[in-house]
Amino acid sequence: MSTPLTRHIKTFNAVTFPTDDILEIIGKVLNSKIHERNLWHLPPSVLGYPEHTSWNDKDSFFDILMDCYDFAIVKRFRSLRIRVSREETADGFVFLNISHFLDERQQAHDPEGFAIFKNVEAVLQELNKSGEVKLENLRDKKKIRNETTCILTDTAVQTSFPDYSVIKQIIAGHEEFGMILNHVAMLGDKGQHCVAKVILHLKIKGIAAFRVKDLVDYLKKASRYVDIEIPSSDIMSDFSKEFSELAVSYNDATEATIDAAGLHESIKKEIDKLKSHKKVKRRLHLLLNEIMYRLAAGKDIRFNEIANEIGKSTSTISEDWTLLKSLAKNNEKIFEKMAVGDVIIKHC
Amino acid sequence: MMTKDERLEKLRKQITSVAEKNKRLEEALHSRKKVPERGDIYLFDLKAIPEDVAVYWVILHRHPKDSNLFYTVPADTNPLEGIFDVSIPHTSLFGSLALRLGQGLWLPDNMFHPSQRVGMVEALFIDRAQFIMSRIAKNEWIGSKMQQATESNPDYEEWMEMFDQVCGAMITYREKQLVWVNADKKVAEGVKPYIEKAREWLLDISDEVLRKLNDILIPPIPELLVLRGGTVNQCVSENEKLYLEGLKKDAPLLPVAFRLLRGKVLEIDFIWIEKRPAIAPVVSATLKGVAIPPEDVSWESWDSKIQVLKIRNCTVLKREKEQAKSLIRVRTDYQTLYIDILPE
Numbered sequence: 001m002s003t004p005l006t007r008h009i010k011t012f013n014a015v016t017f018p019t020d021d022i023l024e025i026i027g028k029v030l031n032s033k034i035h036e037r038n039l040w041h042l043p044p045s046v047l048g049y050p051e052h053t054s055w056n057d058k059d060s061f062f063d064i065l066m067d068c069y070d071f072a073i074v075k076r077f078r079s080l081r082i083r084v085s086r087e088e089t090a091d092g093f094v095f096l097n098i099s100h101f102l103d104e105r106q107q108a109h110d111p112e113g114f115a116i117f118k119n120v121e122a123v124l125q126e127l128n129k130s131g132e133v134k135l136e137n138l139r140d141k142k143k144i145r146n147e148t149t150c151i152l153t154d155t156a157v158q159t160s161f162p163d164y165s166v167i168k169q170i171i172a173g174h175e176e177f178g179m180i181l182n183h184v185a186m187l188g189d190k191g192q193h194c195v196a197k198v199i200l201h202l203k204i205k206g207i208a209a210f211r212v213k214d215l216v217d218y219l220k221k222a223s224r225y226v227d228i229e230i231p232s233s234d235i236m237s238d239f240s241k242e243f244s245e246l247a248v249s250y251n252d253a254t255e256a257t258i259d260a261a262g263l264h265e266s267i268k269k270e271i272d273k274l275k276s277h278k279k280v281k282r283r284l285h286l287l288l289n290e291i292m293y294r295l296a297a298g299k300d301i302r303f304n305e306i307a308n309e310i311g312k313s314t315s316t317i318s319e320d321w322t323l324l325k326s327l328a329k330n331n332e333k334i335f336e337k338m339a340v341g342d343v344i345i346k347h348c
Numbered sequence: 349m350m351t352k353d354e355r356l357e358k359l360r361k362q363i364t365s366v367a368e369k370n371k372r373l374e375e376a377l378h379s380r381k382k383v384p385e386r387g388d389i390y391l392f393d394l395k396a397i398p399e400d401v402a403v404y405w406v407i408l409h410r411h412p413k414d415s416n417l418f419y420t421v422p423a424d425t426n427p428l429e430g431i432f433d434v435s436i437p438h439t440s441l442f443g444s445l446a447l448r449l450g451q452g453l454w455l456p457d458n459m460f461h462p463s464q465r466v467g468m469v470e471a472l473f474i475d476r477a478q479f480i481m482s483r484i485a486k487n488e489w490i491g492s493k494m495q496q497a498t499e500s501n502p503d504y505e506e507w508m509e510m511f512d513q514v515c516g517a518m519i520t521y522r523e524k525q526l527v528w529v530n531a532d533k534k535v536a537e538g539v540k541p542y543i544e545k546a547r548e549w550l551l552d553i554s555d556e557v558l559r560k561l562n563d564i565l566i567p568p569i570p571e572l573l574v575l576r577g578g579t580v581n582q583c584v585s586e587n588e589k590l591y592l593e594g595l596k597k598d599a600p601l602l603p604v605a606f607r608l609l610r611g612k613v614l615e616i617d618f619i620w621i622e623k624r625p626a627i628a629p630v631v632s633a634t635l636k637g638v639a640i641p642p643e644d645v646s647w648e649s650w651d652s653k654i655q656v657l658k659i660r661n662c663t664v665l666k667r668e669k670e671q672a673k674s675l676i677r678v679r680t681d682y683q684t685l686y687i688d689i690l691p692e
Contacts, residue, residue: 012363012366012367013363013364013367014360014361014363014364014367017356017359017360017363018356018359051349059352062352062355063355066355066356066359069359070359070362074359074362074363074366075366075438075443075444076425076438076443076444077366077367077370077443078370078373078441078442078443078467079402079404079425079442079443079445081370082391082402082466082467083402086391092399092400093400093402095400096400096401097425100425100426100427100428103427103428103503104427115497118500118501118502118503119500121502122500122501122502122505125502186497187497187498187500187501188496188497188499188500189500191500192500264472286479289472289475289476289479290476292472293437293472293473293476296437296439296440296472296473297435297437297439298437298439305492308492309480311483311488
């Protein structure tokens with residue numbers, strides 16, 4: 001049986017958008033998933049809405065709903081269209097996309113909180129598998145959530161949990177507390193090793209059970225996030241500046257702008273014409289490809305990242321960039337085209 | 349900060365743009381060749397894929413030595429990106445996709461049917477994916493910090509476990525396809541002497557017809573097979589003529605009738621091949637370029653659906669045991685098989 005969402009995808013167009021029933025369905029699912037993740041009590045900034053101080057703010061939910069619709073339907077439209085052409089419904093698809101939307105926003109806008117939770121989740125899963133702990137109150141296909149409880153002893157299930165202040169005091173008393181705080185917000189082995197130490201410490205100190213929420217909340221609070229932006233070197237800012245001077249711009253992050261494929265092909269030909277060594281030409285091709293990819297993906301163009309991807313030094317990349325620019329500048333017509341506005345990656 | 353109306357207007361623009369993009373993609377697919385090409389996206393119906401997940405297969409490149417093989421990687425719309433994943437941005441024709449480079453497989457061309465092609469990825473993105481593949485192959489690729497962190501994300505681990513199962517199902521599916529192709533070719537070889545005979549006796553069998561006959565001998569369900577020769581000879585009785593013409597019309601591909609001309613009378617014989625001939629003997633086998641002695645390689649069992657390749661005393665394989673997957677190449681008289689070996 002066709003559902004409203006499926007019909008919406010089949011008849012997708014801007015003229016009828018927004019239809020209240022579709023926004024209502026997506027809104028309900030989004031709401032319940034935010035609730036499952038216990039995100040309502042956190043400020044909207046953790047999901048990338050610093051302009052709203054609370055979810056009670058007018059329009060705060062509208063903003064996240066629009067972004068969610070964009071992520072779950074607009075940006076994955078082709079995939080959904082294929083689905084509805086082969087199956088009866090695409091609802092499950094859209095709902096999974098909504099979960100992925102929240103994952104992405106949490107990871108992007110609250111990376112330390114996201115990392116701490118995922119580290120705790122990974123460690124508890126392992127300890128549960130090996131029988132070291134028991135987990136109760138699993139949600140959403142047996143997943144660890146904030147309300148999940150972790151039982152550390154083999155004896156009867158404890159009915160009451162230690163106060164948050166007790167958890168806090170015990171963890172703060174760990175002899176490696178400083179080191180733990182330095183690493184716990186890093187998603188990976190180090191962070192997970194620290195979480196395991198903390199849990200073991202709780203057990204040693206006689207804690208029989210705890211709520212995941214209490215552990216996560218304290219670790220988040222204790223490891224105050226220091227926003228370490230990747231330093232913008234002069235080279236990188238020059239790079240971005242020069243690129244924008246070439247009028248390669250995205251218009252408001254929507255679809256867009258230049259005939260990137262045409263530009264790509266054109267500069268490729270210029271590179272091939274060069275009398276340079278094969279290796280240099282190959283490097284130029286790689287640099288061009290990386291720049292065009294980043295442009296299409298709306299990513300920042302940073303020398304150090306590109307150098308890392310290509311496996312060359314930043315100074316080499318800088319020299320190549322100068323050469324590439326000189327080639328691109330011979331393509332004035334193309335750059336004029338690029339300056340028009342929206343970028344469209346055309347079929348190459 | 350945008351107003352409500354501005355937000356809605358922005359989204360409307362995006363919807364228009366996506367609808368146009370979808371149209372362009374349809375046009376691009378329509379004008380593309382039917383045969384698989386680099387950048388093509390296929391969708392296979394594999395049972396291992398959970399109901400609400402779509403796993404696409406994207407062709408990255410053709411095998412340099414065997415043009416019938418394509419290196420194909422699975423892809424999906426989950427934004428989680430590990431070290432061996434490459435994301436295709438939403439600005440591409442198909443929209444957001446994550447290519448899982450670490451799970452790629454060589455797939456033969458006969459697995460790609462035009463009806464399963466659902467999209468394509470632009471050369472720009474395929475070029476980049478190939479470059480990253482080359483760095484992975486040289487062990488030079490470490491990915492970004494974010495990608496490294498994602499590897500430790502339990503959601504990602506769970507997602508990739510699902511992918512392992514999907515790839516396992518794809519390997520099984522591919523092996524079945526390879527077995528069928530191999531079997532069909534063997535059957536074709538088995539009936540070749542009869543075709544040669546028919547060629548001597550039938551006036552109208554040209555090389556072209558012979559080629560077509562060979563093509564015919566890759567049937568969808570090759571359980572029973574009969575050969576049919578060329579057009580009806582004037583010596584044939586009217587009834588036989590009608591019968592033969594009817595046979596051709598009703599079953600242009602199968603069954604195929606084989607005729608013998610004796611004197612001035614055409615006899616119609618049917619060669620029913622009910623049992624497949626033994627599988628082709630192995631000519632040579634290598635694993636990652638290291639030769640495996642031919643006497644250690646054999647097809648241990650064979651029935652209409654399954655063939656088992658056994659390799660004995662193979663130190664190369666023992667060394668490779670720890671590896672997640674190893675590619676073994678086996679060359680027979682008729683074709684080269686590429687087989688992944690999974691650890692025990």
